[in-house]
Each structure stands twice: as structure tokens, then as C-alpha cells.
Amino acid sequence: MAASKEDLLQKLSDCVFEMEDEEVVNVAKEYAEAGYDPLEGILKGLVNGINRASDMYEREEYFIPELLICSSAMYNALDVLRPLIPKEKSGGKCKVVIGVARGDTHDIGKNLVKIMLESANYEVIDLGRDVPVEDFVNTAKREGAKVIGLSTLMSTSMNNMAKVVDMLKQEGIKDQIKVIVGGGPISQSFADKIGADGYSVNAAEAVKLVDRLVGEPIPAA
Amino acid sequence: MLKDTMTPKERAAAIAQGKPVDRMPCNPNIANGVARVYGCKISEFNTNAKTIADAQIACYRRFGADSARIFTDLFTFAEAQGAKVKFPDDDTADLEAPAISPDVPDSELMKEIDKIKPADPYHDARLPLHLEAMKYLLDGVGDEMGCSAGVIGPFTNSFFLLGVERTLRAIHKNPEAVHKLTKVSLETAKAFADAAIKIGLTPTISEPMSSCTVVSPKVFREFSLPYLRELVDFIKSKGKGVVIHICGQTNKIWRDLADMGIAGMSIDNVASIKECKETIGMDTKIMGNVDPGGVMYSGTPDEVRLKTLECIRDGYDSPKGYMIMSGCSLPVDSPFENIDSMMNTVRELGYPVNINKLDDMLADVRKRLGVEA
Numbered sequence: 001m002a003a004s005k006e007d008l009l010q011k012l013s014d015c016v017f018e019m020e021d022e023e024v025v026n027v028a029k030e031y032a033e034a035g036y037d038p039l040e041g042i043l044k045g046l047v048n049g050i051n052r053a054s055d056m057y058e059r060e061e062y063f064i065p066e067l068l069i070c071s072s073a074m075y076n077a078l079d080v081l082r083p084l085i086p087k088e089k090s091g092g093k094c095k096v097v098i099g100v101a102r103g104d105t106h107d108i109g110k111n112l113v114k115i116m117l118e119s120a121n122y123e124v125i126d127l128g129r130d131v132p133v134e135d136f137v138n139t140a141k142r143e144g145a146k147v148i149g150l151s152t153l154m155s156t157s158m159n160n161m162a163k164v165v166d167m168l169k170q171e172g173i174k175d176q177i178k179v180i181v182g183g184g185p186i187s188q189s190f191a192d193k194i195g196a197d198g199y200s201v202n203a204a205e206a207v208k209l210v211d212r213l214v215g216e217p218i219p220a221a
Numbered sequence: 222m223l224k225d226t227m228t229p230k231e232r233a234a235a236i237a238q239g240k241p242v243d244r245m246p247c248n249p250n251i252a253n254g255v256a257r258v259y260g261c262k263i264s265e266f267n268t269n270a271k272t273i274a275d276a277q278i279a280c281y282r283r284f285g286a287d288s289a290r291i292f293t294d295l296f297t298f299a300e301a302q303g304a305k306v307k308f309p310d311d312d313t314a315d316l317e318a319p320a321i322s323p324d325v326p327d328s329e330l331m332k333e334i335d336k337i338k339p340a341d342p343y344h345d346a347r348l349p350l351h352l353e354a355m356k357y358l359l360d361g362v363g364d365e366m367g368c369s370a371g372v373i374g375p376f377t378n379s380f381f382l383l384g385v386e387r388t389l390r391a392i393h394k395n396p397e398a399v400h401k402l403t404k405v406s407l408e409t410a411k412a413f414a415d416a417a418i419k420i421g422l423t424p425t426i427s428e429p430m431s432s433c434t435v436v437s438p439k440v441f442r443e444f445s446l447p448y449l450r451e452l453v454d455f456i457k458s459k460g461k462g463v464v465i466h467i468c469g470q471t472n473k474i475w476r477d478l479a480d481m482g483i484a485g486m487s488i489d490n491v492a493s494i495k496e497c498k499e500t501i502g503m504d505t506k507i508m509g510n511v512d513p514g515g516v517m518y519s520g521t522p523d524e525v526r527l528k529t530l531e532c533i534r535d536g537y538d539s540p541k542g543y544m545i546m547s548g549c550s551l552p553v554d555s556p557f558e559n560i561d562s563m564m565n566t567v568r569e570l571g572y573p574v575n576i577n578k579l580d581d582m583l584a585d586v587r588k589r590l591g592v593e594a
Binding site: 061066 | 386389390393394437473515518552
């Protein structure tokens with residue numbers, strides 16, 4: 001007897017949460033073969049699992065190795081489910097340029113935000129880590145991105161976040177490109193101070209923040 | 222500008238005997254920023270032992286800090302065991318490729334790990350250069366201050382042998398591989414520490430990957446602690462005390478570290494001096510923790526003064542002693558006036574700490590900055 005959609009969604013979530021980065025692929029295939037909605041599988045299964053993992057990280061029960069394997073599990077299953085999403089649903093939203101500001105090479109937070117944004121159908125251009133200020137601005141201009149997302153774990157790169165905002169202002173395009181910031185040392189007051197458009201405390205909130213800024217709500221799953 | 226009236230060695234000896242001194246020991250932890258003081262490029266530290274030492278000495282003469290350490294980056298051991306390191310012209314070296322190629326499949330991993338040998342500090346990569354630099358440093362300032370040698374912790378070194386992400390995964394997926402790598406890293410660390418001690422320096426261990434910001438206390442206890450303890454015991458058996466620095470949050474492993482019988486625990490700015498004092502202050506000296514990025518690099522001299530005084534307020538009465546220090550190595554372009562501000566604040570305060578004077582100085586700087594206590 002085929003498993004119910006609810007059972008498989010729970011399994012997808014559990015596999016991500018419990019670091020089953022191989023088993024999750026089988027579950028995703030089973031889910032896909034049963035003909036269930038792939039976007040729902042991503043949002044209610046995989047993203048749910050990574051949210052539970054993030055909660056454990058917040059509570060200091062999961063750490064970087066655990067979060068890394070959870071996100072691998074999520075990526076492995078995304079590879080199965082994402083190609084099944086109809087074209088008009090994927091790529092329907094605007095482009096977001098994302099990266100870790102110059103001065104830091106920690107990128108787990110940025111990677112989580114990327115996963116979440118991609119799951120919510122944003123087209124994410126990932127510049128990686130330790131990214132120079134001008135690369136953010138030039139890429140956003142070239143690609144016609146509406147949002148720049150800046151992440152850091154270290155206070156050493158906070159200055160460079162401010163410089164991205166300044167450079168957009170200098171070029172007179174600050175109104176067209178929103179800047180969001182996040183990461184360990186970052187706060188709402190820091191975002192306000194440097195003139196960023198938004199701050200989010202975690203990856204899930206980052207999606208809601210981008211939705212709010214560019215006015216495109218998550219499509220109903 | 223205030224002047225020191227004692228050398229770091231005189232100061233340390235007097236404090237150990239309970240005598241008054243000119244000021245509390247202070248280490249801004251200038252690291253590769255010494256190149257900015259000496260006027261050389263950071264890449265010169267990769268080829269010229271005398272430059273490594275002379276830059277440390279120039280920095281000591283300029284700022285008067287109580288510590289000088291031969292240490293350029295975290296990758297010297299891994300490089301000597303086969304990792305590839307990139308050397309920017311004027312910035313700190315970085316890992317380019319781990320000793321074990323990312324192309325090696327998991328099935329071949331154990332075989333490849335078995336091929337990794339402990340490094341020979343007298344022959345491999347930049348290690349002989351560092352040993353030579355230690356001799357120059359000792360010749361230059363050895364009669365004025367204790368000189369230390371940076372030793373990379375075994376667990377941290379494993380990450381550079383296997384690659385950071387692959388090691389993080391292997392903790393859960395292939396624990397035996399991590400143990401093997403940490404064991405062979407321990408052999409390198411012991412050999413290098415031994416060579417440094419023979420020259421006359423005191424090893425200090427940097428073990429950033431053991432941080433609670435990276436791995437859980439459980440993972441630390443299983444994969445790092447046994448090897449770290451063996452390294453600490455080895456150094457102690459040679460008659461040297463050892464200070465450990467771990468970046469990020471460390472509060473959940475302080476007890477484990479103090480129980481090894483270390484001479485000092487250096488903590489980062491995200492950890493609390495007060496909490497550390499209350500947890501292990503009765504067992505070991507506490508060192509830290511002015512924010513290296515947010516304050517020392519990007520703050521003003523008055524902000525440095527404020528944080529320096531706040532740290533001292535939290536730590537000065539720690540039973541086994543306290544040293545004001547930055548939370549981690551300073552970014553290379555940290556302004557000189559901020560480093561001066563830290564040193565001068567400590568000079569002005571004097572030692573033993575007069576708590577009324579400290580509170581007056583704190584109130585003054587808070588008023589100037591318009592911040593609440």
C-alpha cells in the first residue's frame with residue numbers, strides 16, 4: 001500500500017532533521033512517484049525539517065556538523081523534487097544576490113538562507129564567501145536583481161556590509177535594490193544604522209522579509 | 222603617553238610574588254598586524270625567519286605588550302603534512318587545498334589517511350623557519366619577556382588535512398577517519414612543541430575548531446579532548462605551563478579544559494569573562510576578551526578604553542589571575558591608536574587594581590561616550 005502524503009511529508013522532514021542524507025533521497029523518490037505535489041514536499045517536508053534543525057541549533061543542541069548534514073539531506077532531496085516543479089511556478093520570482101561579506105569565510109547561515117529562498121522560488125545568485133563590496137553591487141546591476149542579501153558570522157565584515165549600502169547610494173540605485181542583512185553579530189539596530197532595508201534573525205524569516213520587501217507572497221502550495 | 226617602568230618579565234615575576242607592579246599584564250594580540258608596525262609585507266613571514274622575529278620585536282618596542290609569539294597562521298602543520306596553502310602578498314595565509322584531495326572517494330579515504338605522516342619540525346615546509354624565528358626572538362627580547370610558540374591543536378589541524386566540510390561530515394559519517402587524522406596531527410603538534418621548548422619558548426595552543434560555536438561539547442569530548450589532553454600533558458612533562466585559546470563560545474567546555482591543568486584559558490569576546498571566572502577562575506588564569514573586530518578594529522580609542530575597563534572590572538579579582546587581552550588575533554589593519562588606547566588604559570589604572578579608581582575611569586569614559594552602565 002502506498003504511503004499517504006502526510007506520512008511521506010513527515011518522513012521527509014524527519015530525514016532532514018535526523019541527518020539521514022541518503023535515506024532522504026529514497027523517500028523523495030517515493031513521494032514523487034506517488035504523484036504528490038513537489039512544492040508541498042519541499043515546503044512542508046524538507047523546509048519543515050531544516051526549520052526543526054535550525055531550532056535545535058538555536059537551542060544549542062545541534063551544532064555546525066549536524067546542521068551541515070541536515071542541509072545536505074535537504075539538498076539531496078531538492079535535487080529529486082525541484083525538477084518536478086512546473087516551470088511557471090519556478091523562476092516566477094525576482095533575483096536575489098547573496099553572499100558573505102568580505103572579512104568572513106563562514107557560510108553556513110548564508111547557505112541556509114539560499115536554500116530557503118530557492119525553495120520559495122526566488123532565483124538566487126550565490127557569490128560565495130569573503131565577497132568584495134563591489135561584486136555585490138555589480139552583480140545585482142548586471143543581473144537586474146532586486147535584493148542583495150549580506151551574511152556574516154564575524155564582526156570583521158560588518159563594515160563591508162555598510163559599504164555595500166553606501167555604494168548603492170553613490171550609484172543612485174539604492175531605491176531599486178533592497179539590502180537585507182543577517183548573521184551572528186548583526187541586529188535590527190545595526191541594519192537601521194547602516195541604512196539596510198531589513199534584518200532577519202534566521203533563514204525562515206529571511207524569506208518572509210524578502211517577500212515583504214519585493215511584494216511577492218509565497219504561492220499557495 | 223604613559224611609559225612602562227618594568228619589563229614583562231619583571232612584572233610577571235613581581236605579580237607571582239604578590240608584589241605591586243606598574244600595571245596589569247596586557248596582550249592586545251596583534252598577530253600579523255606586526256607587519257604594519259615593522260613595515261614589511263605579511264608574505265615575508267613565509268620566507269624570512271629574521272623578519273618574523275624582528276616584526277614581533279618592533280611591535281613590542283612600539284606598544285609594550287606583555288607577549289610575543291611566533292605564529293603566522295593556522296596552516297603551518299597541515300602544510301607540513303601535505304596540505305596546500307595560499308600566500309597572499311600582504312595578508313594572512315589561507316588553506317588552498319587539504320592534504321587529502323577532495324577527489325578521493327570515501328571508499329579510499331582510510332587508505333589515504335594512512336599515508337599521512339606526522340610532520341618533522343626540522344625539515345617540513347615552514348616549520349624550520351618558525352623554529353629559526355624563535356631563536357631570533359629569544360636573542361632579541363628573551364631577557365625582557367617570556368616568548369611563546371603557537372601550536373595548532375590536533376583536532377583543528379585534522380580539518381585542514383581532510384578539508385573543513387568533509388571533516389564536519391565525517392564526525393558523524395566516518396568517526397574513525399577523524400580519530401586517525403587527529404592522532405597523526407597530535408604527533409606533529411608534540412614534535413613541534415618539543416622543538417620549541419628545546420629552544421626555550423613556551424607553547425600556546427590554538428584549537429578554534431573545538432569551539433562550542435562549531436561542534437557540540439559531546440563531539441569535543443569524543444574527538445578533541447583526548448588528544449588535546451595528551452598534548453597538554455606532554456608539554457607539562459617538559460616543565461612548561463600551557464595556555465589554550467579557543468575562538469567563539471567555549472563556556473560548556475571550560476571545565477574540561479581547566480581539569481587538564483592548563484596555565485591559562487584565553488577566551489573570545491562572545492564568551493563572558495565573569496562567567497569564566499566563576500566557572501574555572503579558581504583553577505586557572507583567565508585571559509580576554511576585548512572584541513577584536515567590533516571594538517579593536519572598527520571602534521574608537523574611547524570605545525576600546527570602555528571595553529578594556531569593563532573586561533578588567535569582570536576579571537581582575539579572578540582567584541588564579543587575570544590578563545587583559547583581545548578576544549582573538551586582531552585584524553591586521555587595526556588602528557595603532559586603538560592598541561595604544563588599550564595599553565594606556567591599563568597603564569593609567571595601575572596594579573593591583575584599585576576598584577574605586579577603575580569605577581571612576583569607567584564612569585568618565587561612559588559619560589564621554591554617552592552610554593549607560
